[in-house]
Amino acid sequence: MCFLYKTNDKLSGNRSCVPFFRSSPACFSSNAEAVSAGIKQVLQRQQLNSITSFLDASTVYGHTPYLQSALRDLSSSTGQLAVNSRFTDQWGRPYLPFVPKTPSPCFQDPDGGQGERVECFLAGDSRVNEVLPLVTLHTLWVREHNRIAEVLHDLNPHWSSEIIYQETRKIIGALHQIITIRDYVPKIIGKEAFDRYIGPYRGYDPTTNPSASNVFATAAFRFGHATISSVTRRLNESFQEHEQFSSLSLHKTFFNPWRLIKEGGLGPVLRGLLGTPATVVTPENLLTKELTERLVTLNVPGDLDLAALNLQRGRDHGLPGYNDWRAFCGLARIRTNDDFGKVVKDESVVGKIMDLYKHSDNIDVWLGGLVEEPLPGSRTGPLFSCLIGKQMGELRDGDRFWWERRGVFTQRQRMELQIHSLSRVICDNSEVKDAPLDAFRFGKFPSGFRLCDNIPSMNLEAWREEPIPALTSCGSPGKIAHGDFVFLFTSEEVVALYSCYHGYILTGVAEIVCTENGWSGQPPGCIDDDS
């Protein structure tokens, strides 16, 4: 489908309109009344969450069994994630693996010869290649997984590869939760909104719906598009412009994974992120032209306009307007220019929007929310603070595996996890030697930075497991091809529970028990699903 909009911009490729793919509707969308009345037909077009909404690091591990397997190094005995088999950085640190289907659509180095292709990277989230800083962060987390997995293996030599993978994944998931809720969200919505909508953790609430709401994904959290700088800075060890790899206009970093491999690795980009203050946003100047005139996605040829996509997506999803969402959050409806002027501190923008939409009820929620004056100490106005705050609270309270929930980690492990930070992850997995204590708070180099040696780190000793006495007599259960085991403990016995990797079926008995005479049976086998 193509949508038309009035524009002063020249559309690339002599196009008269911008292509737009509608979001898939959910089957049997209907409202609650219709369901209780037994009416099954589609009464309202609704969308599904197509990937998990939980803050569970599925961006690292994938959200399907197939992708999860593809991202693992299944031959590793230490629970490692797969890494690139062709390239490492100059210190031998790994990069993400390439996508299996090649040649892939990512852009290539114009000066590179044939045979030097750098394909799109494969990660737990399909958007990984969109911009260079995103590829950089994905790479960091795969390295962090592999680093932690090695330490856990050393601490617990009796653990199978599967146990190490799952335990490490649990730690990485917890770090994503901590970094998001403790370090990022309060700076986005401000302390007051954080206390009001999120507050201290009170335990798992099974009545909370933890899916991502339509308005959050389609409007409120897209506030982030106004935080993107037109330039991706690349800095040297003194946090000055890099002599060899200069800063890049944003559009030059879209789907260009080769730049990471051939242009200095993670360091210059990470230093650019740490050493540059966030973009100033004003109602007059919301999104950089790099996003409204030069945006590239792989499924549509030509340049796109992210602001237009966001507005059209809101209409595609049938989102109620700005005023309805203000009412939802208990905020006054906007009726006049004066009302609007109380929340948007730019008269000319107020006038333009009111002229364009003719009636305040027509204002698109993404635009209305974005132009509101930010609350003190935040990056969002009252409406987006409310919508983001409520959503983040629900993601936390409706998560059975939230890191703070009793029984998920031991108390000592929880204490250790809290010591860790994004800055520590950067220090442990890249050549960056200095970082601010809080990676989300801008500090000028060198005064606002610390040497990595002085940035606290969690102690993984908290994950050391005392040797299991029963296992001394039984020894380790046998390894199997295409599968692995985990231990189950009851008060009386130790059980090795086997399972097969995705695409394989188990033959034989899944559980063997450690008895006085050794393991109760032979481990099972795993045969190819297709055979």
Ligand code: HEM
């Ligand atoms: C250079 C950086 C970025 C680029 C190029 C980018 C690009 C895009 C594109 C092309 C879409 C799909 C638009 C559509 O067809 O509806 C999208 C969706 C979205 N973006 Fe961004 N984005 C960037 C950064 C961010 C940031 C920093 C945030 C939030 C902090 C964010 C939040 C979102 C959200 C919530 C969606 C909707 C996801 C969904 O429901 O599927 N984006 N972005």
